[in-house]
Amino acid sequence: MSATGTINAGYLETLLAGQPQLPTSPLAWLNALRAEAVDRVGVLTVPTLRDEEWRFTDISQLTKMPFHPVRTTISLQAADIERFYIEEATTRLVFIDGVYAPQLSSGIADSDVTVVNLEAGFAAHAAKIEPYLGRLTEFRDNVFAALNTAFLHDAALVVVPRDIAVTVPVHLLFIAMQKDVVSYPRCLLLAESGSAVTVIEDYVSLQEDAYFTNAVAEIALLDNARVNHIRVQREGAKAFHIANCAVSLARASNYQSVSVAFGARISRYNLNVQLAEEAECAVDGLALISGRQLADTHTCIDHAKPHAVSHQMHKCIVGGGAHAVFNGKIMVRQGAQRTDSRQSSRNLLLTNKAHVDTKPQLEIFADDVKCTHGATIGQLDSEEVFYLQSRGLSDTAARNMLTYAFGAEIIERIPISSLKCQLEQTVLEQTATQL
């Protein structure tokens, strides 16, 4: 075993230290799942630059940090976190360092919709969620998903019954409070046939020290279901954030996702979307980073069946000496005829030291398909800057406005107006300070 391997093994052992103390679940399958995940952690290693999927993202720093699972829980008052509230999203689950905070949450469990923590929802929904929880995510080959699954005992659970359209957006708020802690946020969303729901998965911090968020989200859309998934990663400046999200679309379902990454020292988001016949998805993303931040987004859109549609627009705005990575894989499997897939990666570099690696990756095994992709990397267009200057704006104000506009094109796609305003404000502030 190489020296790196040994260090990794020791590191993963440390991370698993608290795992045996987890309470046993009354559900045998869940205990089995966890045990399997522990086994996989024992076999897998922390990825390095030598792994193809991690070749642009060096996480060796992570293995040098003494993170430990949460030992004590911190209680917060509503006043402490009100600033994170989203006006329209009155249904809210709050997790502090990955631990459910019932006093801050306003879940719901009636005939129309279930938004509760998993422990509370097990009794009523065990049979429904068994096919999805821990099954949508390929944790067997992914050490971070395996770690999260090894610690799986609670989660945010959203179940929307057949033909119900939930009008109030659901806010899943994950707050980081303690330094040196690794937390394992987990979400499971099940949208049953013909249902519709909007969910905001939101990672925030009330501290500036180093910590590690290792999150997993699983989203299942049954036939004709519609899900709007907004993901906001605004972790603290020294945070590590690694997340895996697996989405499965059944026949003629529709998944719209907007994911924005502003925070964390190093972040990695893996999004896997699998499409059945006639399913449609729009997967959009924005990373806005500066300083020494690194934001890596890996997506895989899997056209497993014919007649599915996928649209993807991913943008990065990179300032300072920051580094953005985008790897967008589109898989069109044999027999997935009449696939319609569009991918675009657009990147804006604000300084000479800013860096972006973008890699569209198309693997097509069907012959009657329409697949387009494109990637651009550039700086602000001097003609656009001149146009704004000729209207009286200073060079700086012109550049700020154009940078803002570049990001706003993604933010605009968020269907919740107060969140949209909030994030646009963030983009405005970030671009103003970076230039």
Added chain:
Amino acid sequence: MIYPDSKIVLEVRGLCATVNGTEILKGLDLTVRRGEVHAIMGPNGSGKSTFSKILAGHSAYEVTGGSVMFEGQNLFDLAPEERARAGVFLAFQYPIEIPGVINSQFLRLTYNTVQTHRGKEELDPLEFDDYVREKMKLLEMSPDFLERSVNEGFSGGEKKRNEILQMAMLDPRLAILDETDSGLDIDALRIVANGVNQLANKDNAIVLVTHYQRLLNYIVPDYVHVMEAGRIIKTGGKELALELESRGYDWVGVEHKAVAGAVA
């Protein structure tokens, strides 16, 4: 309109300029006074658009000789935004699209920026909304334009109207309209020209840069200049435009050479 003893707005003397090392302007002279409408005509490549962009301060062009005074001030001492605040306005031939910036926000920001620099009051969003809607009537623009991204998906005519709307808001002392008629159908041309005419007054000056005479049926110039090879080679009244329309540009060049030859 020509007013006696009107103040000079723009005085260009022997202006020479290059782009990427190629000489485009070769000693251009032009004097524009308040209240006047000037048309600069000429074939493609004569340097008309270069001249407009140099006045607005585009950095791609290097001024290699001559002078430009604007309201008694050396124009080249001013950055592009300072020129705009001082009262220079360029209506672009190809207005830039800015997806993600809402037109109303853009207009208000530019308006308030310029107002502030002129020592005037800013308008809050509500006041501005009333103000801009009033100006839009001038150009028969639907208020829907306010909610769209700047110029994004606008037709050619809509973009040009949006340019003149900005002219109306920013109230320039000198407005340079670069090929504002290109790409306009006759209705749009009439609307745009009508807007410009209403904005013209005894305190401002308008320079129309155009390839065709058509626009000048609607905005009647006091002076028509013919530009060729980076210089103004002939100046006349509005009737010169009609002559150019019927005879083309070639004869002007021939005549100019003959005169130049005779002098030599």
